[in-house]
Amino acid sequence: MKKLRVAIVGTGFIGPVHAEAVRRNPELAELVALAGASKEDAAEAAAKLNVPDFTGDYTELLKRNDIDVVHICTPNYLHYPMVKECLNHGKNVLCEKPLALTADEARELMQLAEKKGLKAAVNYNLRYYPMVQEMRCRNLDRLTGSVFAVQGSYLQDWLQHDNDYSWRMESRLSGKSRAVADIGTHWMDMAQYVTGLRIERVFAQFGRMYDTRKKSAAGKDITFSKGSDKDTSDYISYTVDTEDYAQIMLQFENGVIGNLTVSQVMAGYKNFMEFRQMGTEASLSWDSESPNKIQIGHRDRPNEILMKDPSLLHERPASMSAFPGGHQEGYGDTIKYMIREFYSDLLELRVDGSRADYPTLADGTAEMVLCEAIIESAQKSEWTEVRPVGEVVV
Numbered sequence: 001m002k003k004l005r006v007a008i009v010g011t012g013f014i015g016p017v018h019a020e021a022v023r024r025n026p027e028l029a030e031l032v033a034l035a036g037a038s039k040e041d042a043a044e045a046a047a048k049l050n051v052p053d054f055t056g057d058y059t060e061l062l063k064r065n066d067i068d069v070v071h072i073c074t075p076n077y078l079h080y081p082m083v084k085e086c087l088n089h090g091k092n093v094l095c096e097k098p099l100a101l102t103a104d105e106a107r108e109l110m111q112l113a114e115k116k117g118l119k120a121a122v123n124y125n126l127r128y129y130p131m132v133q134e135m136r137c138r139n140l141d142r143l144t145g146s147v148f149a150v151q152g153s154y155l156q157d158w159l160q161h162d163n164d165y166s167w168r169m170e171s172r173l174s175g176k177s178r179a180v181a182d183i184g185t186h187w188m189d190m191a192q193y194v195t196g197l198r199i200e201r202v203f204a205q206f207g208r209m210y211d212t213r214k215k216s217a218a219g220k221d222i223t224f225s226k227g228s229d230k231d232t233s234d235y236i237s238y239t240v241d242t243e244d245y246a247q248i249m250l251q252f253e254n255g256v257i258g259n260l261t262v263s264q265v266m267a268g269y270k271n272f273m274e275f276r277q278m279g280t281e282a283s284l285s286w287d288s289e290s291p292n293k294i295q296i297g298h299r300d301r302p303n304e305i306l307m308k309d310p311s312l313l314h315e316r317p318a319s320m321s322a323f324p325g326g327h328q329e330g331y332g333d334t335i336k337y338m339i340r341e342f343y344s345d346l347l348e349l350r351v352d353g354s355r356a357d358y359p360t361l362a363d364g365t366a367e368m369v370l371c372e373a374i375i376e377s378a379q380k381s382e383w384t385e386v387r388p389v390g391e392v393v394v
């Protein structure tokens, strides 16, 4: 069988996670090259990850006929130009989230991929926890009745201190929304996927812990590093223009209502993503720090805890569980299965005989449209319509 030949652009946190996940799909693909911000960065990463080829200029990879798919794992502002270049060179693409800095950019990429007949995905990988897939299957089978309302949060604390820094703090590199675009879109993608319902209207409030923060003048800050270990002697102040915190009321299709809280300054919460759903027969609850179980809540009998055990799950989540019940699956596994489904589609295979169900550029564009509606709502302090993905604002 043909194997896909893969290149990864970006060698920071998530690039190496992709490298490992590609290699966990050995029957489908092989990792042949890396591109970094410089030749030195790329060389260092290629040596560490044992990748045969590397470059400091990703466009060199696009000229090669022996590369089928390119993963974009760079800061947000580079997604649009890089995905566009990839598509224009006939490459299939897996782009990290968020897809672009604006909905217009994202829509253009979606239309370009269609025009070129190429396949492209956005890495909303958190859909691929087996128990998240199980909640979707249960909704498709209406096992907990009709969904009435949903609620949840995505909480982190790695920007708690005023000297915590990442390129994500700079809106020119990250986009006009930070917490919502960075982590809120993971939750909204999951909520829409699990319920099968589109978010139609939003009402948002934004909060910021510090209007001014400090960063190293030499640019030596490292994302997710320990605040108290930092040498602050060369720090300079800068103004922050994006949100640390957001609370959003949501109106889904079919009159379903919901709310979401997003924070990157919630001390003690590392990557806590929680989804709860109220149904007419029972409720469903799941969170990312205990991802291998869901609670099925009952009014008239004891609640049930369904542990991840492939023999007890629907066929699709069972096919995304590598290990027997009791052995834990985690964050890295979600990317393995996200990639597996995308590559299977590229190779015209199917994981479980069903249609491919990975997050596409249409899903990535939908998240950008949602972000813009949320920003507008927070600015105007009013309910705001979420326009259909293809609709351009004039």
Ligand SMILES: NC(=O)c1ccc[n+]([C@@H]2O[C@H](COP(=O)([O-])OP(=O)(O)OC[C@H]3O[C@@H](n4cnc5c(N)ncnc54)[C@H](O)[C@@H]3O)[C@@H](O)[C@H]2O)c1
Pocket: 009, 010, 011, 012, 013, 014, 015, 035, 036, 037, 038, 041, 056, 058, 073, 074, 075, 076, 078, 096, 097, 098, 123, 124, 125, 167, 182, 223
């Ligand atoms: N899906 C997820 O769970 C998840 C998790 C973390 C990050 N992300 C996304 O991944 C992207 C990268 O985030 P990160 O945390 O890895 O950031 P990072 O800063 O750790 O890494 C970014 C990398 O891109 C490199 N880079 C910059 N310019 C480049 C260029 N011109 N050519 C090649 N490489 C270049 C940098 O040198 C760095 O190695 C972001 O869009 C982020 O939202 C997604």
